[in-house]
Amino acid sequence: MIVSLHVTGAKAQAEWRPAAAREGIKVYVKTIPGSKIRAMKAECALEATTGEVIALLMDVKAAERWVCHTKSCTLVKAVSDKELYYHTEVSLPWPLDNRDFVTHLKVTHDDRSGIVTVDAPAVPGIVPVRKGVVRIGRSVNRWIIRPSPDGSVWVEYMLQVDPGGNIPAHVINMFACRAPIETFRNMRKILAERRAGHRPGHG
DSSP states (O other): OOHHHHHHHHHTTSSSSSEEEEETEEEEEEEOOSSSSSSEEEEEESOHHHHHHHHHHHTTTTHHHHHHTEEEEEEEEEEEEEEEEEEEEOOOOOTTTEEEHHHHHHHEOOOOTTEEEEEEOOSSSSOOTTEEEEEEOEEEEEEEEEEOOOOOOEEEEEEEEEOOEEEEEEHHHHHHHHHHHHHHHHHHHHHHHHHHHHHHHHH
């Protein structure tokens, strides 16, 4: 009986639980064994093609406009048109120190399904650590882009990270619910702007 309860509990921990939903954007959280910080997943439909979403994800400087709490985003090294490294500083409210990290972004395309996976984990090293900014050395960060028959895409974003330093877990978990909704809102806005800019008669 004890073994059965233990297995059930472990399975429950591994399941995503709804945390927030707004404007077609759904956010889920999952408990990570041994961590006070929950993993986060957000998903929604975007009126864009797979190529348009990838172009936005690869446009490092644009992240300052649409990724929630991003103070600066700078290209470190472009390996190819499907792989690059970039540095991000994230703004946090006083008295918390800002965080920064180096992302290794890589795009993988499944020709059979049309699904694109964009892995973007934080990696250690590459950019020197700065005083007054806490470095995040590792994270799990992934985008999955699924094309829909109507020409739109279904985008799923997953993040698992320990921001380090002295931040109460409940504050981080609160940000984890709000930030993806704001991020997807901004993403929709920029994708729409880019589409409008490419229509005939627009500059």
